[in-house]
Amino acid sequence: MSTRIYRILQGLILLGLGWLLFQKFFTGKLYYYINERFFDLVTLAAAGFLLLGYVVLAYRKDHPHHHDHDHGHEHHHHDEGGSHWALAIVTIPLLLGFLIPSKPLDANVIQSRGIANDALFTSNQNKDGLELNAPADQRNILDWVRAFNYSENPGEFAGQTADVIGFVYHDPRLPDHQFLVGRLTVTCCVADAFAIGMVVDWPQAAAMADNTWVHVRGEVQVVEVEGRTLPLILADSVKNTDQPAQPYLFP
Amino acid sequence: MKKAWEFLGAVALGLGIFLLFVTLQSVRSGALAIPDQLSLFTTIFLGIFIEAAPFLLLGTLASGIVEIFFSREKLQRFIPRNPLLGALAGGLMGLFFPVCECGVVPLTRRLFKKGLPPSIGVAFLLASPVLNPIVIASTYAAYGWGPMLWLRIGLSLVIAVTVGLIFSIQKYPWWLLRPGSMSPVMGASEDTPETTPQLPFSTRLRHVLQLAADEFFEMGRYLIIGAMLAALMQTFIPQSALLALGAGPFSSIIVMILLAVILSICSTVDAFVSLAFVGTFTSGSILAFLVFGPMVDIKSTLMYLQVFRKKTVVYLILLPLLMTILAGVFLNYYTQF
Numbered sequence: 001m002s003t004r005i006y007r008i009l010q011g012l013i014l015l016g017l018g019w020l021l022f023q024k025f026f027t028g029k030l031y032y033y034i035n036e037r038f039f040d041l042v043t044l045a046a047a048g049f050l051l052l053g054y055v056v057l058a059y060r061k062d063h064p065h066h067h068d069h070d071h072g073h074e075h076h077h078h079d080e081g082g083s084h085w086a087l088a089i090v091t092i093p094l095l096l097g098f099l100i101p102s103k104p105l106d107a108n109v110i111q112s113r114g115i116a117n118d119a120l121f122t123s124n125q126n127k128d129g130l131e132l133n134a135p136a137d138q139r140n141i142l143d144w145v146r147a148f149n150y151s152e153n154p155g156e157f158a159g160q161t162a163d164v165i166g167f168v169y170h171d172p173r174l175p176d177h178q179f180l181v182g183r184l185t186v187t188c189c190v191a192d193a194f195a196i197g198m199v200v201d202w203p204q205a206a207a208m209a210d211n212t213w214v215h216v217r218g219e220v221q222v223v224e225v226e227g228r229t230l231p232l233i234l235a236d237s238v239k240n241t242d243q244p245a246q247p248y249l250f251p
Numbered sequence: 252m253k254k255a256w257e258f259l260g261a262v263a264l265g266l267g268i269f270l271l272f273v274t275l276q277s278v279r280s281g282a283l284a285i286p287d288q289l290s291l292f293t294t295i296f297l298g299i300f301i302e303a304a305p306f307l308l309l310g311t312l313a314s315g316i317v318e319i320f321f322s323r324e325k326l327q328r329f330i331p332r333n334p335l336l337g338a339l340a341g342g343l344m345g346l347f348f349p350v351c352e353c354g355v356v357p358l359t360r361r362l363f364k365k366g367l368p369p370s371i372g373v374a375f376l377l378a379s380p381v382l383n384p385i386v387i388a389s390t391y392a393a394y395g396w397g398p399m400l401w402l403r404i405g406l407s408l409v410i411a412v413t414v415g416l417i418f419s420i421q422k423y424p425w426w427l428l429r430p431g432s433m434s435p436v437m438g439a440s441e442d443t444p445e446t447t448p449q450l451p452f453s454t455r456l457r458h459v460l461q462l463a464a465d466e467f468f469e470m471g472r473y474l475i476i477g478a479m480l481a482a483l484m485q486t487f488i489p490q491s492a493l494l495a496l497g498a499g500p501f502s503s504i505i506v507m508i509l510l511a512v513i514l515s516i517c518s519t520v521d522a523f524v525s526l527a528f529v530g531t532f533t534s535g536s537i538l539a540f541l542v543f544g545p546m547v548d549i550k551s552t553l554m555y556l557q558v559f560r561k562k563t564v565v566y567l568i569l570l571p572l573l574m575t576i577l578a579g580v581f582l583n584y585y586t587q588f
Contacts, residue, residue: 014464021301033298035520038305045305048312052464055457064319064458089472092479093300099272100285100293108287112489187527188520190298191485194527251523 006083007060013090014053020097021046031246032104034189104247105184105193107167107211115169115182115195136160136220141183142249144220144231145196154229158222162198162233165215165244168208169197179205181216181233186248193248199223202235215241288486296482300475303353303517303550307474310354311466314361315459323434326365334370338415341371342408345379351518352380352545353474356554357466363558366434369424374415376555377571380518380545381407390541393522399534402582403522403541410542410574417570418563427563470554477550481515488513494531500583503536504576511544518545535583543575 024030025043034042134143136157141164148154166181174180182197200216208214218235331337350358359376363369380386381403390400418427425433450458493513496506507528516524525540547568555564 010464010468014467017304021304024301030301032294034302038302041305042301045308048305048308052460052467055460056464059457059461063461083468086468086472089475090468092475093297095271096293097297100290103290103294105291105294109291112485112491114491114494187523188516189302190295191302191481191514192516192524192527 003063004060006087007056007063009087011053011057011060013087013094014049014056016053016094017090018046018049018053020094021049024097024102028245029102031248032102032190035186035248035250036246037250038188104243105190106247107169107182107195109184109193110169110182110195113193113195115171115180115197137163137217140164140249141166141181141196141198142185142251144198148229148231154231155222157220157231160220161217162220162231163215163217164198164233165213165241166197168210168212168214169195170205170208170210171197174199176206177201177203179208181214184248185251187251190248196249198231198233200233200235200238202238204238208238213241213243215239292482292486295485296478299478299481299515299550303474303478304471306351306517306519307353307357307471308463308467310350310357311463311470312459313348313350313354314357314466315462317358317361317365318462319455319459321365323366326362326367330368330371334416334419335412337368337371338374338412338419341374341415342378342411343382344375345381345383348379349383349385350379351383351386352548352551353470353517353554355379356551356558357470360432360558361466363428363432364434368419369421369427370415370419373418373427373567374411376411377414377546377567378407378411381542382411386518386522386545389519390522393526399538399541402538406538406542406575406578407545410546410571413574414567414570417566427559429558429560432558469557473553473557474550477515477548477553480549481513484513498532498536500533500535501580503533504539504579504583507532507536507540508543508572508575511540512548514544515548515550516544521545533579533583535579535581538582539575539579542578543571546571 021030021042024033025039025046030036030039030042137160139147139162144157144162144164147157151157164181166183169180169182171180178199178201180197181200182195184193184195186193200218202208202216215238216233216235217237218233221232221234223230223232331340345355348355348358355376359367359372362375363372367375387400387404390403394400418424421427490510493506493509496502498506511521514521514524521541521544525537528540529537552564552568555567559567
């Protein structure tokens with residue numbers, strides 16, 4: 001491959017990466033991959049990729065010399081050979097990103113990762129109970145699990161109304177009239193996705209299909225399981241719903 | 252003749268991409284279903300890649316700036332002659348170059364090319380993913396001013412400085428590196444930009460970007476292969492199988508170290524992720540996760556191979572591994588924190 005073609009491909013791939021990141025951001029698909037706290041950084045990187053791609057393309061005939069050229073011909077060749085691979089490999093995220101339809105992780109990962117109903121994974125800073133001040137029916141599953149974890153007296157939550165959205169998961173340990181309503185939490189990126197859930201008591205629980213999204217509303221009860229205090233929702237209504245635009249919760 | 256082959260190769264590549272595109276297009280339109288596992292793999296892979304790419308980009312920009320704006324002479328003036336001071340300086344350098352484990356590799360390689368002694372560079376490479384303002388802040392956010400924060404910082408520094416010192420007694424330290432990462436021995440400055448200061452600032456800035464682009468491809472491919480391996484493992488090895496290996500004082504450390512390697516998450520946020528295991532796993536093992544993870548994981552190991560000889564990389568993995576396990580076991584048996 002001549003240097004000219006190499007530079008053009010390199011520039012195009014960089015532009016493609018910038019485009020991919022912007023596309024995921026503007027279509028809201030970025031929520032499927034990373035915690036929203038990195039969104040600014042990712043859009044910055046997208047702009048960076050576009051800038052690099054532009055500079056590489058616009059100044060392809062005037063590229064600064066690498067120190068590598070000092071090491072004689074042999075090494076030079078080695079690097080050029082390596083570069084072809086680099087082009088091919090850096091194209092992989094482009095192909096996968098543009099061609100495979102974006103799909104968030106779902107309840108299926110629970111089989112390999114497990115599900116928790118206590119939240120020891122939230123930062124100390126959040127312990128102050130900011131979300132505890134939210135009205136009960138505005139708390140999401142993460143807020144509830146946290147509330148039970150950090151409250152001195154979880155009994156105070158009994159009788160409050162929970163109104164949460166999550167996916168259905170039948171934990172084998174639960175009886176027929178109960179299921180878990182769960183969400184995945186993502187701290188950094190989906191590589192660390194971790195499922196949490198609340199037990200829902202609902203007469204038709206056995207008929208609910210795993211991995212469907214539901215909107216659960218009901219009264220919270222406090223139960224003791226193996227020495228731990230956990231919430232249980234006595235459901236008044238369980239309605240099927242669409243997957244939320246932001247499928248994960250971000251601790 | 253060679254031209255003809257290149258032409259054929261280009262045609263074959265074009266055809267291949269076209270076929271792939273057609274296949275995937277039919278997948279999109281629903282004519283072909285995407286296997287769940289490919290979908291899962293793609294999501295995890297892109298998750299790791301999208302999260303790490305900005306940090307790698309920052310690292311390559313830092314590397315480009317060092318290349319264009321720092322001369323060898325300037326750098327030499329700052330290098331301590333005493334090996335202990337050198338390793339210590341290397342270990343603390345991260346406080347001024349806030350990069351995580353993806354960005355530190357290209358930067359370190361550039362510093363090697365500028366003549367930074369390998370022992371100092373190794374200490375920098377191992378320590379800076381933890382000893383930098385961003386990571387310290389995120390660890391503080393997760394654990395507060397507790398022993399976990401201090402032990403993480405202290406142990407990382409001790410391990411990095413020790414490995415740096417071990418490498419500094421090498422008789423020919425430059426042999427630790429791959430030829431491409433070595434500093435040019437003589438006559439190097441002939442075409443370095445410092446000798447042509449007449450270049451306007453804007454041109455030098457553009458050169459920084461062009462070098463960063465090159466470096467992104469050189470290092471990015473290892474990031475991508477590493478992210479693919481990590482995503483493959485996560486797709487096919489259930490995490491529960493790993494966690495079932497045990498939560499004993501010793502076994503928990505091994506489990507958490509393996510988890511750190513497989514998860515390959517950036518050191519800027521691993522403290523939050525580790526909170527998920529507090530309570531179920533021993534404190535020593537959480538510390539091991541926080542100390543070893545930033546030094547060695549799948550993607551950084553692949554990037555190390557681009558900088559160091561294979562033998563050096565083996566030591567770069569084994570020495571921190573042994574020290575981390577030792578420290579973790581000691582803490583588990585003799586302390587409560």
